[in-house]
Amino acid sequence: MAQATDPSRSQPTTLTDVARLAGVSVATASKALNGRSQVRAETRQRVVDAAERLSFRPNLLARGLLAGRTGTVGLLTSDLEGRFSIPILMGAEDAFGAGEVAVFLCDARGDAIREQHHVRALLGRRVDGLIVVGSRTDPRPSLGRELPVPVVYAYAPSEDPADLSIVPDSVGAGRIAVEHLLACGRSRIAHITGDPRYLAAQERALGARSALADAGLALVGEPRFGVWSEGWGRAAAAMLLDQHPDIDAVLCGSDQIARGVMDVLRERGHRVPEDVAVMGFDNWKILTSASRPPLTSVDMNLEQVGRAAAHALFSAIAGAQHSGVETLPCRVAIRGSTAPLA
Amino acid sequence: MAQATDPSRSQPTTLTDVARLAGVSVATASKALNGRSQVRAETRQRVVDAAERLSFRPNLLARGLLAGRTGTVGLLTSDLEGRFSIPILMGAEDAFGAGEVAVFLCDARGDAIREQHHVRALLGRRVDGLIVVGSRTDPRPSLGRELPVPVVYAYAPSEDPADLSIVPDSVGAGRIAVEHLLACGRSRIAHITGDPRYLAAQERALGARSALADAGLALVGEPRFGVWSEGWGRAAAAMLLDQHPDIDAVLCGSDQIARGVMDVLRERGHRVPEDVAVMGFDNWKILTSASRPPLTSVDMNLEQVGRAAAHALFSAIAGAQHSGVETLPCRVAIRGSTAPLA
DNA sequence: AAACGAGCCGAAAAGGTTTTCTGGAACGCT
DNA sequence: AGCGTTCCAGAAAACCTTTTCGGCTCGTTT
Incomplete structure (x- = not known):
C-alpha cells in the first residue's frame, strides 16, 4: 500500500x-x-x-482561470507604518470584503523598486485591479498607462491626469476649520503647522486663509511652518504668545502640534477654550481624546477615501472610464478645545 | 469585423x-x-x-491549480484599528514578500461570524496557510483542527494547545522593565497599569513582582489597575503621590498611562528622571518621543512576532508539525525618563 | 399514430501551465 | 552496418470549474 x-x-x-x-x-x-x-x-x-x-x-482558482476575472485586487501601500494608510486600507477592505473580493496587501516601504516588484507579482496573480495608497497627499508618479488592469490612486494622487485619484479635500479642510472657529466667535486666529514641503500643509493653510478672507479677516501673522511634532508645537506656541498675546484661537496643522500648543497654553495660564480655542487636523483619537480638554480636530474621512477608491475600482473593472482627481470632503469633530466665546 | x-x-x-x-x-x-x-x-x-x-x-492561477499550492496565505486580523495588529502585519508581510508569497488581508473586526466567513473565502482561494492575528494577548478560540491548511496564531494564542501560537513574553517584559529600574538604582517602585481583565496587564505585573522579589524587594503598594488611558494615568498618579510621596520610580502598564503619570509628576514638581523614573510598555514612538523627557518603554518586538509567525507558517506548510505557545522576548528602549540615580 | 416541444442530463471543450512520456536525431562504439 | 546512448523537442495528461451543445425521455398536439 x-x-x-x-x-x-x-x-x-x-x-x-x-x-x-x-x-x-x-x-x-x-x-x-x-x-x-x-x-x-x-x-x-x-x-x-x-x-x-x-x-x-x-476552487476559485479554477473558476478565475476560466472566467478571466479572479475577484482579487491588489492594495499597494507605500508605507504601512504611517497612520494614514491604515484607515484607507480599512475602508477599502470593508468595501471589497462585502462583495466577495479578496485583497492582496503589499507594502512597498516607499521604495519604487519594491513597488514595481509587487506590481509584477500582482499582475502575475491576475488581479482585477489595483489601489495605490500613498502616505502623503503630494502627487506621486503614475504606475503607467500600459497596465492591463485599472488602477485607482488613493490619498496620494497620480501625477498623470489620465489616472483616477481619490484624495481628501485639504483646502476645504482648512476652510471648514476656520469656519468653525469663526462660528465660535473667534477672530484673532493664528496658524501653527508642519513641514512646508507637504502639500497638505500648504493647502490647509490656503483654505484657512481663504475662509478668513471671505469673512474680511486675516491670520494673525504668517502661518508658522515647522515639523509635525509636539515639540514644534510647543516651541511655536511660545514664540507666538510672545509676539501676539492677544490671540483667541490657534489652528494647528496636526493633532500632535495641537497637543504641544495646548501644553504651552496651559503652562502659561491661558485657559482652553475660554481664552484660546485650539484645533488640530487628522482627528487621531489617541491624541484628541487624551488631551485636556479633548481636542477639536478635522477628520479627513480616510475610511471614506478607502471606500470610495474601492467603489471607483469596482466600476472601472466593470468598464467605466473615469480619470482625474476626485476630492472628498472632510468634517470637523467638535470637542472641548473649541467653544463659543461667552 | x-x-x-x-x-x-x-x-x-x-x-x-x-x-x-x-x-x-x-x-x-x-x-x-x-x-x-x-x-x-x-x-x-x-x-x-x-x-x-x-x-x-x-499565470499564477494556472500554476497554482496544477501544483496544488498557490503561494498565498491569509492574514486574518481581528482588529486592524488597534495598533498592535499593524506591526505584526508588517513583519509577516515582510517575511512573506521576500519569498514570493502573496498575502490576503482580511479584517474580521472582532466578529466571529465575519471571521468564519473570511476563513471560508480564503480556503476557497486555496491559500497555503493562515495567520490569525489577535488584538490582545488573551487566548482566543481555535479555528479548529479540521482545517485543510496549517494555521499559526500570532499575539493572541489559540486556546487549543494543539495549535501553534507565537506571542510576546509579557511576563518577561515585566521582569526586564523592573530589572532596568533596579539597574538605575531605583528601589521604591510603584506600578500603575490598565484593565485587569487583560492578560497582558496581569502578566506584566507578575513579571515585575517576580523580578522585585528576586532582588529582595516588593512593589510600593499593590499594582493599580484601571484603564489604558492617559486620564487613568493622571488619576492614579495623583492618588499614588498622596499615599506614597517617597517613590523613586513608576512602572506604567502602557505608554499612554505613562504620559498621564509624567504630566502629574511634572505638575507636582517632581523631576523626571532625577526624582522619579518613569517607564511605559509598547514603545509607541508617537508617545514616547513626544513626552518630556522622552519615555523609556518596553518594546514587545511585534514585527518580530509577525516575522516569526510567517516563518513558522512556512515550515508548517513544508510539513513540520509544531504546536504549543512560543514566546518571544521583549526589549527595553531606553530614553530620558529613566536614568541612574546620581 | 406521428410529430413536435419541453425538460433534464451528460459529454466535451475551454482556460494556462507543468510534467511525464514518447520519439526522433545525432553520435559513438563494436 | 548495427546497436546503444545521449540529447532535445513535442504530444498529451493533469489541475478544477463552467458553459455550450447534443441527445434522451416524456408528454402534448394534430
Whole structure:
C-alpha cells in the first residue's frame, strides 16, 4: 500500500467528488450548485446535500482561470507604518470584503523598486485591479498607462491626469476649520503647522486663509511652518504668545502640534477654550481624546477615501472610464478645545 | 469585423504566444523559462527573448491549480484599528514578500461570524496557510483542527494547545522593565497599569513582582489597575503621590498611562528622571518621543512576532508539525525618563 | 399514430501551465 | 552496418470549474 496520507491535510473535495456522491455528472452538479435552471429540483437537492456533506468549496482558482476575472485586487501601500494608510486600507477592505473580493496587501516601504516588484507579482496573480495608497497627499508618479488592469490612486494622487485619484479635500479642510472657529466667535486666529514641503500643509493653510478672507479677516501673522511634532508645537506656541498675546484661537496643522500648543497654553495660564480655542487636523483619537480638554480636530474621512477608491475600482473593472482627481470632503469633530466665546 | 477590443485592456500574453513566437511547443517554452535541463541553450535563449518581447508573466492561477499550492496565505486580523495588529502585519508581510508569497488581508473586526466567513473565502482561494492575528494577548478560540491548511496564531494564542501560537513574553517584559529600574538604582517602585481583565496587564505585573522579589524587594503598594488611558494615568498618579510621596520610580502598564503619570509628576514638581523614573510598555514612538523627557518603554518586538509567525507558517506548510505557545522576548528602549540615580 | 416541444442530463471543450512520456536525431562504439 | 546512448523537442495528461451543445425521455398536439 502507498503511504497513508495525513488525514488532517487531505486534498480538498472537488466537484467531481460531489457529483459522484450525488450520482450525477460534474456538469449537472455545477449547474445545481450555481442555481442554473436546467436541473430538476429533486436532483438539485441531492447535489446540494452531497456538497454539504463533503463540505465542498469550489476552487476559485479554477473558476478565475476560466472566467478571466479572479475577484482579487491588489492594495499597494507605500508605507504601512504611517497612520494614514491604515484607515484607507480599512475602508477599502470593508468595501471589497462585502462583495466577495479578496485583497492582496503589499507594502512597498516607499521604495519604487519594491513597488514595481509587487506590481509584477500582482499582475502575475491576475488581479482585477489595483489601489495605490500613498502616505502623503503630494502627487506621486503614475504606475503607467500600459497596465492591463485599472488602477485607482488613493490619498496620494497620480501625477498623470489620465489616472483616477481619490484624495481628501485639504483646502476645504482648512476652510471648514476656520469656519468653525469663526462660528465660535473667534477672530484673532493664528496658524501653527508642519513641514512646508507637504502639500497638505500648504493647502490647509490656503483654505484657512481663504475662509478668513471671505469673512474680511486675516491670520494673525504668517502661518508658522515647522515639523509635525509636539515639540514644534510647543516651541511655536511660545514664540507666538510672545509676539501676539492677544490671540483667541490657534489652528494647528496636526493633532500632535495641537497637543504641544495646548501644553504651552496651559503652562502659561491661558485657559482652553475660554481664552484660546485650539484645533488640530487628522482627528487621531489617541491624541484628541487624551488631551485636556479633548481636542477639536478635522477628520479627513480616510475610511471614506478607502471606500470610495474601492467603489471607483469596482466600476472601472466593470468598464467605466473615469480619470482625474476626485476630492472628498472632510468634517470637523467638535470637542472641548473649541467653544463659543461667552 | 468584431468590435475592436480596447487595446489598453488586452488579454495578457500566454505561454502559447511565447511558444509560437519562438517557434517551439508550449512544453519546450515552459521548460526553457523554468530552467529545466532538457532544452538546448540556443533554443532556451530564443524562448527567453520571445517572453521578454511579449513581456510574458506566467499565470499564477494556472500554476497554482496544477501544483496544488498557490503561494498565498491569509492574514486574518481581528482588529486592524488597534495598533498592535499593524506591526505584526508588517513583519509577516515582510517575511512573506521576500519569498514570493502573496498575502490576503482580511479584517474580521472582532466578529466571529465575519471571521468564519473570511476563513471560508480564503480556503476557497486555496491559500497555503493562515495567520490569525489577535488584538490582545488573551487566548482566543481555535479555528479548529479540521482545517485543510496549517494555521499559526500570532499575539493572541489559540486556546487549543494543539495549535501553534507565537506571542510576546509579557511576563518577561515585566521582569526586564523592573530589572532596568533596579539597574538605575531605583528601589521604591510603584506600578500603575490598565484593565485587569487583560492578560497582558496581569502578566506584566507578575513579571515585575517576580523580578522585585528576586532582588529582595516588593512593589510600593499593590499594582493599580484601571484603564489604558492617559486620564487613568493622571488619576492614579495623583492618588499614588498622596499615599506614597517617597517613590523613586513608576512602572506604567502602557505608554499612554505613562504620559498621564509624567504630566502629574511634572505638575507636582517632581523631576523626571532625577526624582522619579518613569517607564511605559509598547514603545509607541508617537508617545514616547513626544513626552518630556522622552519615555523609556518596553518594546514587545511585534514585527518580530509577525516575522516569526510567517516563518513558522512556512515550515508548517513544508510539513513540520509544531504546536504549543512560543514566546518571544521583549526589549527595553531606553530614553530620558529613566536614568541612574546620581 | 406521428410529430413536435419541453425538460433534464451528460459529454466535451475551454482556460494556462507543468510534467511525464514518447520519439526522433545525432553520435559513438563494436 | 548495427546497436546503444545521449540529447532535445513535442504530444498529451493533469489541475478544477463552467458553459455550450447534443441527445434522451416524456408528454402534448394534430
